[in-house]
């Protein structure tokens with residue numbers, strides 16, 4: 001049986017037995033490349049579930065919608081998504097015993113958003129690559145936490161030097177680097193989709209929504225835009241699980257993963273060795289989540 | 301008929317930009333939208349008149365994402381307004397599509413009618429001349445024809461260009477302001493008879509008949525939760541929408557002086573409905589999601605007699621969760637809304 005069939009079987013069983021109240025997976029839209037989040041609530045819904053090469057959307061983030069509720073939830077996770085679940089567990093956002101996690105060893109995904117843009121008539125040059133950018137850089141295609149595992153184990157997909165683009169940026173002079181960030185961040189429209197798509201952005205009241213006081217201005221100006229991205233970046237340090245959703249959803253194609261990768265590299269360097277969300281150990285205190293007297297600070 | 305040779309466009313734009321601020325559809329590196337012709341950079345920008353449309357909608361020209369309103373200074377005995385930033389210089393929007401122009405017609409309703417006039421909007425709008433580009437090849441996500449828009453006859457245009465598929469646009473002036481443009485551009489216009497292009501059928505269609513009435517009856521339906529399951533309340537759909545017009549008014553000050561500005565806001569954000577006492581009537585994604593569709597398809601219709609969606613397809617293209625407004629319209633008619 002293919003993965004879709006197996007997922008449907010599991011979902012039907014869980015819903016039937018009342019082991020979960022809803023089951024998060026993907027369903028097909030009208031177009032061949034449209035796979036989108038779908039929550040099955042009844043056994044009859046299960047036949048809408050699919051898993052295919054466009055099931056890229058990280059469903060772990062959707063758990064946040066249910067954090068203050070009681071439902072037991074089944075969900076399908078790929079490698080990156082499972083690290084998202086670890087993120088939520090470590091952050092105390094949801095209880096492990098409310099979840100039934102179906103892991104799928106991920107063969108790499110294509111990006112339906114990119115395919116849609118190519119199809120839209122708005123793009124001059126088709127962008128679609130055989131694999132989504134985030135999948136080309138994937139270090140962990142196999143789920144790190146699950147109750148049931150499907151598919152063949154996959155090797156890490158990242159080729160060559162993982163942080164090559166970060167190193168290129170590090171080579172630039174501060175002025176050149178400033179100009180680079182000024183260029184990419186000036187086009188941010190501050191839609192906050194990068195935050196909303198992010199499983200690590202799980203604060204109940206986000207600093208950008210606070211009004212008393214307002215920490216970051218709401219103008220789309222280079223200074224407010226930079227402030228937004230600086231703050232979000234620093235809040236991701238040690239917490240980003242590299243799922244790439246922020247960059248994927250950005251409507252103006254800002255290369256956000258460059259910023260996240262720089263932080264991943266630095267956290268590993270200064271506070272590591274550490275890779276966020278690779279395992280769930282109850283009560284573990286990952287770097288930067290607690291104050292350590294000997295944490296390096298000479299780069300500040 | 302009057303025709304305009306495409307290779308004269310840069311000269312036409314230079315000329316128009318002498319007397320006005322000219323906005324044209326441009327591909328600027330990774331981003332596309334309506335930008336000032338002054339910002340055109342030969343090395344990195346491309347004119348996008350040949351594309352179906354651009355991602356960032358032209359509402360930015362009339363309702364900038366961030367707009368300074370006035371600055372003030374605290375003085376003895378009160379606050380003095382030191383400057384008001386109404387922008388009334390002449391503007392031309394060139395190459396707007398019928399859907400996006402209909403969206404401006406919607407903005408006009410919201411900002412200029414029913415006894416409420418937004419002076420900042422009016423100052424821009426009164427001095428804006430619009431050259432629309434007729435659409436003969438609708439895209440896969442276009443459904444303007446279902447939303448009361450005729451893509452071949454953009455309503456409200458001062459002049460219309462029609463891409464003949466040759467090196468010429470057909471040029472038609474429609475209003476006195478359009479005639480004035482024809483005079484200004486006389487040196488570039490030629491007389492020539494060309495066949496009109498064949499218009500192609502729409503792949504995507506919806507039936508709006510009775511949708512507003514139906515939606516007015518299903519406010520409390522549990523179906524909204526399922527429809528909104530995938531929505532991440534990210535706001536992309538509202539920021540890319542040519543007709544979404546919500547804004548917030550904020551202030552920045554340092555010491556004694558500062559300025560007030562307005563900036564786009566979105567009903568998809570939690571903070572949008574947050575009240576001073578801390579209560580939020582639309583705390584969940586479902587409530588915000590419902591509001592977006594009810595505003596577009598029900599409330600706006602009730603108040604102004606037209607939907608606040610013009611079928612441009614942008615939200616369908618860019619929604620990370622695959623939410624499709626044409627599906628919501630269909631669901632409004634066909635789905636079982638009761639529990």
Ligand code: SF4
Pocket residue numbers: 194197198199200201236239240241242243244245246247260
């Ligand atoms: S910052 Fe981006 S890559 Fe990192 S966890 Fe959030 S969405 Fe994923």
Ligand code: SF4
Pocket residue numbers: 187188189190191192193194195246249250251252253254256
């Ligand atoms: S998704 Fe892109 S445009 Fe939106 S706030 Fe994030 S970086 Fe800016």
Ligand code: SF4
Pocket residue numbers: 352353397398399400435437438439442443444445449451610611612613
């Ligand atoms: S929605 Fe209509 S007017 Fe807009 S681009 Fe498509 S066909 Fe043209």
Ligand code: SF4
Pocket residue numbers: 530531532533534535536537538568618619620621622623
């Ligand atoms: S409908 Fe789509 S684009 Fe709009 S807020 Fe929801 S997820 Fe974002």
Ligand code: SF4
Pocket residue numbers: 403537540541542543544596608609610611612613614615616625
């Ligand atoms: S709601 Fe969507 S399709 Fe309708 S006008 Fe706005 S962006 Fe276009």
